[in-house]
Amino acid sequence: DSSRDIERSINFITAHDGFTLMDLVSYSMKHNEANGEDNRDGTNENFSSNWGVEGETNDPRILALRLKQIRNLLLLLMISQGTPMLWMGDEMGRSQNGNNNAYCQDNEIGWLHWSDLKRYPEIHRYLRKLILLRHSHSAWQTESTWPKVRWSGVKLDQPDLANHSHTLAFTIESAQPRLHIMLNSFTEPLDFELPKPELMWYRLIDTSLSMGNDFKEGLLEAVKTDHFRVNEYSSVVLVDGVSVFPFQKT
Structure with missing residues (x-):
């Protein structure tokens, strides 16, 4: 409905059901084995890519590409008209080890680790600047x-x-x-x-x-x-x- 005010829309890349932002660029398929349902639970439509290696890697080229894709996705989110929604932890590279249905994991898989902020401080810094851009430019003030x-x-x-x-x-x-x-x-x-x-x-x-x-x-x-x-x-x-x-x- 084009007559509705633009702030009524909510935009997001990730939400509580599905991959975290870090997992979206680190896994090409879900890894829900820990949920006890033989990896049958959780959606198979993740629209994700591991960019060369499934999950954790020490390859600097792949790591750099993943971080670039995170910045691309955050940019798309923050320049979109309407209200941006961010899944808590995405601003500091939170991962659920490829689990896209971790509601049942009251453990290391599902917890928010504040130490991630020390591991990926530049994601947090970059997002803060994007928020500042939204707040300081008239395109997102209407x-x-x-x-x-x-x-x-x-x-x-x-x-x-x-x-x-x-x-x-x-x-x-x-x-x-x-x-x-x-x-x-x-x-x-x-x-x-x-x-x-x-x-x-x-x-x-x-x-x-x-x-x-x-x-x-x-x-x-x-x-x-x-x-x-x-x-x-x-x-x-x-x-x-x-x-x-x-x-x-x-």
């Missing part, structure tokens, strides 16, 4: 009006919305400062055409960069070309005319 969005893909004004598509880009035009967001879930880097800035595009978020450098604070880097290379499995947010983050509320 209560009843839909922002004007210009949809694109790799090419300006040519979004590919087919099921097999791996890219999307859009410009939030009606809020200040303008934002241009590019999503690349393809296996290779892609060059995205940029809309003309009112002043200058600055890179705010690039999930392909190392954790800590992915979401800039302070002085932002200017983008002086009419295109931007978005690396594989990565998301980028550009801001128009504002060279410092956090934004100052007006």
Whole structure:
């Protein structure tokens, strides 16, 4: 119903039924053997990927890719209009060891471990910045009006919305400062055409960069070309005319 206010929607990636966010990028199938039902309980439709190894691994390449995908998913959640819902513990990498139906596990599997915050402090830091972005930008402050969005893909004004598509880009035009967001879930880097800035595009978020450098604070880097290379499995947010983050509320 397009007449309903946008804040009435609730958006989420994970909930109490299903994988945690960390398990969503660490397991390709459920592992509910500990529940005593021969792994028959819990949904088989998890829409997850282990990115190379099922469960725990010491492979730095796989670990880095998993953390990048977590940041991509958190970004999608926090830039969506409506109310974001976060499963407690996802902000610090909580895992249930692949168990997607752990209601019966009053033990290490189901407990929240505060020590995870020391293991994955950068997930928590990144999410705090995303929340600050929502609080400081007018695109997410409206209560009843839909922002004007210009949809694109790799090419300006040519979004590919087919099921097999791996890219999307859009410009939030009606809020200040303008934002241009590019999503690349393809296996290779892609060059995205940029809309003309009112002043200058600055890179705010690039999930392909190392954790800590992915979401800039302070002085932002200017983008002086009419295109931007978005690396594989990565998301980028550009801001128009504002060279410092956090934004100052007006």
